[in-house]
Each structure stands twice: as C-alpha cells, then as structure tokens.
Amino acid sequence: MPDILHRIGIKFSSLDNVYEALTARENLSGWWTKDTQGESKVGGVLQFRFFEADGFDMKVLELDPARRVLWQVVDGPKEWIGTKISWDLKQEAESTIILFKHEGWKEPVEFMHHCSTKWALFLMSLKSLLETGKGAPYPNDFKIDGQY
Amino acid sequence: MPDILHRIGIKFSSLDNVYEALTARENLSGWWTKDTQGESKVGGVLQFRFFEADGFDMKVLELDPARRVLWQVVDGPKEWIGTKISWDLKQEAESTIILFKHEGWKEPVEFMHHCSTKWALFLMSLKSLLETGKGAPYPNDFKIDGQY
Numbered sequence: 001m002p003d004i005l006h007r008i009g010i011k012f013s014s015l016d017n018v019y020e021a022l023t024a025r026e027n028l029s030g031w032w033t034k035d036t037q038g039e040s041k042v043g044g045v046l047q048f049r050f051f052e053a054d055g056f057d058m059k060v061l062e063l064d065p066a067r068r069v070l071w072q073v074v075d076g077p078k079e080w081i082g083t084k085i086s087w088d089l090k091q092e093a094e095s096t097i098i099l100f101k102h103e104g105w106k107e108p109v110e111f112m113h114h115c116s117t118k119w120a121l122f123l124m125s126l127k128s129l130l131e132t133g134k135g136a137p138y139p140n141d142f143k144i145d146g147q148y
Numbered sequence: 149m150p151d152i153l154h155r156i157g158i159k160f161s162s163l164d165n166v167y168e169a170l171t172a173r174e175n176l177s178g179w180w181t182k183d184t185q186g187e188s189k190v191g192g193v194l195q196f197r198f199f200e201a202d203g204f205d206m207k208v209l210e211l212d213p214a215r216r217v218l219w220q221v222v223d224g225p226k227e228w229i230g231t232k233i234s235w236d237l238k239q240e241a242e243s244t245i246i247l248f249k250h251e252g253w254k255e256p257v258e259f260m261h262h263c264s265t266k267w268a269l270f271l272m273s274l275k276s277l278l279e280t281g282k283g284a285p286y287p288n289d290f291k292i293d294g295q296y
Contacts, residue, residue: 003150006268007261009293095294099261113155113247120154120268124292144272145157146243 004102004116008123009095013130015066018096021130022069022087031126031135045074050138051148056080079111098123117144152250152264156271157243161278163214166244169278170217170235179274179283193222198286199296204228227259246271265292 010018021027028046029036035049042063049055055076061084062070069087073080083104090097100123105112121142129135136142158166169175176194177184183197190211197203205223209232210216217235221228231252238245248271253260269290277283284290 002153003256004153004264005150005256005261006265007258007293008265011294097293099258101261108151108153110155110247113153113249116152116264117154117156117268117271120265121272123265124269124290127292142272144275145155145245146159 002105002108002112004100004105004112004119006100006120006123007097008100008127009092009097010127010130011095013096015089015091015096017130018089018098019066019069021126023063027129029137031129031137032122033138033141035138046071058085077111079105079107079109098126114144114148118148150253150256150260152248152253152260152267154248154268154271155245156248156275157240157245158275158278159243161244163237163239163244165278166237166246167214167217169274171211175277177285179277179285180270181286181289183286194219206233225259227253227257246274262292262296266296 021031023040025036025038025040033048033050033055036046038044038046040046040060042060044060046058046060047055048058056073057075058071059074061072062068067089071085073083075081083102086101088099100119102115102119121144125136125141169179171188173184173188181196181198181203184194186192186194188194188208190208192208194206194208195203196206203224204221206219207222209220210218215237219233221231223229231250234249236247248267250263250267269292273284273289
C-alpha cells in the first residue's frame with residue numbers, strides 16, 4: 001500500500017520542543033489548523049477542523065515523549081479513515097529531524113497526491129512556527145491549487 | 149514499491165505554458181536548478197546539477213505536448229538510478245493541474261522522505277514561476293533541513 005513520506009529538520013529546536021508542537025493543542029493550532037480541539041493523551045481524540053467544519057478526528061495511539069507520536073484517523077474523508085500518521089523524532093547536529101509517515105491508503109488516488117503536497121507545506125509551517133514563532137495554519141495555509 | 153506523489157494547480161496557466169516549463173531548458177532552470185543542461189527531446193538526456201556538481205541525469209522517455217512528460221534517471225544518487233518521474237497535466241476550471249509521480253524506489257529509505265518533501269517545494273517553485281514569473285530554483289531553493 002502506498003504511503004506519504006516526508007522529512008524535515010528544525011534548527012535550534014530540542015526534541016522536547018518539537019514533541020510539544022505535536023502534542024499540545026495550543027501548538028498544534030499554530031501550524032496545522034487554528035481550529036484544533038480535543039485531548040492529546042493516549043486514547044483521546046483530537047479534532048482538526050478546516051473549511052466549513054470539514055476535517056479529521058485523530059485518535060492518539062502512541063505518545064513517546066521526545067521520540068514518537070502516532071495518530072489514527074477515526075473520522076474524516078473516507079480515504080483517510082483507518083489510516084495512521086506517525087511522527088518520529090531524532091537529533092542530528094543542531095537540528096531535530098522529523099520523519100513523517102501517513103500510511104494505510106488503499107489506493108494512490110488523486111486526493112492522495114494532493115494530501116502529500118499539503119503535508120509537506122504543513123511540515124514547513126511547523127518548522128517555521130518552531131524556528132520563527134510564526135506558522136501558517138489553516139486558514140492562513142499555503143494554497144497549492146488556488147482553493148486549497 | 150513506494151512512490152512519491154504530488155499534485156498542484158497552477159492558476160491562469162495554459163496546458164501549453166506548463167508543458168513548456170517542464171520541457172524548455174531555460175524554463176526548467178527557472179524552478180528546479182539554475183544549472184540545467186542537455187536536450188529535452190525523446191531519447192535526449194537532461195543534466196540537473198546542484199551542490200558541488202552533484203545532481204541527476206534524466207533520459208527523456210516521453211514528450212506528449214500539453215499532456216505528459218516522462219523521465220528516467222540514468223545517473224545520480226544510487227537510490228534514484230532507474231526510477232521514473234512523470235508529469236501528467238490536465239485542465240480544471242481556470243487552473244492547470246499537475247499530477248506528479250516519482251516511482252521505482254526500491255525501499256522507503258530516509259532519503260526518500262527527504263526527496264518527497266523537496267519535490268513538493270520544487271513544485272511550489274514551478275507554480276510560483278508560472279504564476280508570478282519568479283521561481284525558487286537551486287541555489288535559491290527552500291531549505292527543509294538547514295543545509296538542503
């Protein structure tokens with residue numbers, strides 16, 4: 001099954017800082033979508049909302065401080081339901097590296113192409129939030145095809 | 149085998165304009181790398197060069213005007229050799245959509261994660277070149293981990 005893979009390095013950010021940006025609701029809302037609700041604890045569900053209240057509900061499956069976060073999509077677009085999103089962290093020189101994977105897609109549909117590009121830009125938003133204090137969460141996200 | 153997939157939409161650009169940005173050497177050098185050499189004809193080889201003359205040699209396998217471009221990597225990093233890069237174009241409303249695929253990776257290695265993110269940003273560079281006249285080709289490309 002095809003996966004979406006990405007890798008970024010965040011300068012001058014500790015593993016703890018990056019982990020916090022993936023787990024604290026007020027930080028998640030600083031790079032993905034301003035409308036982030038729910039509880040970031042194992043077994044809890046995070047709600048990420050976008051245009052017209054569409055969005056994703058993520059069950060938190062793993063929280064390994066400063067190392068790994070794993071979510072599973074429990075509600076959202078049908079192509080996303082059941083897929084898993086993992087964030088693996090490691091230190092390299094003066095940067096924290098994030099290895100990102102969105103796995104479990106059944107088919108490499110056109111929407112998956114779109115999501116792959118959007119994830120890259122949300123990762124850049126996360127990098128910007130941590131490096132400069134300013135991310136680009138929805139609705140201020142980078143648009144890749146005019147509307148989205 | 150895992151693939152890298154992306155999708156962008158370019159506003160107010162015709163299929164012909166986008167096709168030209170993927171085939172004319174002077175346009176390729178406006179969004180991927182300034183150091184682009186070679187011949188964009190079927191059977192020809194394009195040379196894309198980056199830091200310290202490292203880069204990719206792409207054999208042009210298909211050129212279907214305003215519809216599709218297909219390259220195969222004939223020299224470059226070992227993980228890239230033999231892989232194929234396809235660009236499929238279509239019109240949607242006032243945009244030209246690019247469906248991008250980099251296929252033939254043997255393993256989802258960390259370098260593949262890196263390349264996936266870089267491709268997204270080079271696609272945004274291509275979009276910017278066509279929409280605003282200014283791309284971000286190497287060495288002015290968006291850095292995703294400090295150095296690259």
